[in-house]
Amino acid sequence: MTSLNLTKSQAQPNIILPQVLNRAPEGTKVFVLPVGFLAADAGWFLRGANTSTASNPAGPNGKPERRDLVMYVVLIDHPTEGLILWETGCGRDYPEVWGMPVADIFARSRYEPEHELDAAIAKVGYHIDDVKQVIIGHLHLDHAGGLVHWIGKDVPIWVHKVELESAFYSAATGADDAVYQKHYLSLDLNWKVFDDRELDIFPGMTLHWLPGHTAGLCGLQINLIESGTFVFLSDHAHVQENYHGTPQGWLARDHQAWFSSNERVKRLEKATGGLIVPGHDEKVATPLFGKVFK
Ligand SMILES: [Zn+2]
Numbered sequence: 001m002t003s004l005n006l007t008k009s010q011a012q013p014n015i016i017l018p019q020v021l022n023r024a025p026e027g028t029k030v031f032v033l034p035v036g037f038l039a040a041d042a043g044w045f046l047r048g049a050n051t052s053t054a055s056n057p058a059g060p061n062g063k064p065e066r067r068d069l070v071m072y073v074v075l076i077d078h079p080t081e082g083l084i085l086w087e088t089g090c091g092r093d094y095p096e097v098w099g100m101p102v103a104d105i106f107a108r109s110r111y112e113p114e115h116e117l118d119a120a121i122a123k124v125g126y127h128i129d130d131v132k133q134v135i136i137g138h139l140h141l142d143h144a145g146g147l148v149h150w151i152g153k154d155v156p157i158w159v160h161k162v163e164l165e166s167a168f169y170s171a172a173t174g175a176d177d178a179v180y181q182k183h184y185l186s187l188d189l190n191w192k193v194f195d196d197r198e199l200d201i202f203p204g205m206t207l208h209w210l211p212g213h214t215a216g217l218c219g220l221q222i223n224l225i226e227s228g229t230f231v232f233l234s235d236h237a238h239v240q241e242n243y244h245g246t247p248q249g250w251l252a253r254d255h256q257a258w259f260s261s262n263e264r265v266k267r268l269e270k271a272t273g274g275l276i277v278p279g280h281d282e283k284v285a286t287p288l289f290g291k292v293f294k
Helices: 094-098 117-123 141-150 161-173 255-272 282-288
Strands: 029-041 066-078 082-086 107-110 131-135 156-160 190-194 198-202 205-209 218-224 228-232 275-277
Touching: 029 117, 029 282, 066 117, 066 141, 066 218, 066 282, 094 107, 094 141, 117 141, 131 141, 156 161, 156 205, 161 190, 205 255, 218 255, 228 255, 275 282
Parallel strands: 082 131, 131 156, 156 190, 228 275
Antiparallel strands: 029 066, 029 107, 066 082, 198 205, 205 218, 218 228
């Protein structure tokens, strides 16, 4: 785990780096909680995966590669803001709720009752009803499906203005069907929007607008006194390979915007020494489970 050590350049006087100075207050606790597992064709996540060639018609591995994906949320016990939730997972009974063919393409691969959002929160000693703020990186069904827990309630649901517009437009017109679904895009949620490129939303927490995978996707940076900086990417990168240069597959939308966003995340990583956490990479996320970051 990286710590919040200042690099040589950052330690020089008169250089102000808000991403490092905006530290979470003493007493902040952060939990990364698994909320389910999916498996799907690797072509959804990595450009060119499973490509058939003349010399190898069956593709690179002789058969289509499938990828296991973890889904996670981040729970922040914040001294001044109360309990904050970053993203929500798929929601209860999602294979039935999504229906075919979506539930067959993105198939539930492992299930335990503790993967339910309310159970995952209870496992670390909190109650879902105590969540005071929800922040959504992007509104695709595997990140925002759990919003159904807050329909008809006053809990603020924070999302970038462009993402809310894009999601409602897609659900209403079918422009990007299936990945945005209307059962959680409810007018009875307490939507709160911002249109900033960067927003210090709460002490120690900064949102970065990273368009590309979706139009209004944001990543969340948290700067912790002991554990250092984390940058949760939502699906700017599904898996580490995206961040390190392999573009997204069939789920890519605006590639030019995505490339620029990726360069911004690289600069952020360099400036903060933070841990970059893709949306679904088991190798990166699993070591974070079961720990308390302060
Ligand atoms: Zn996702």
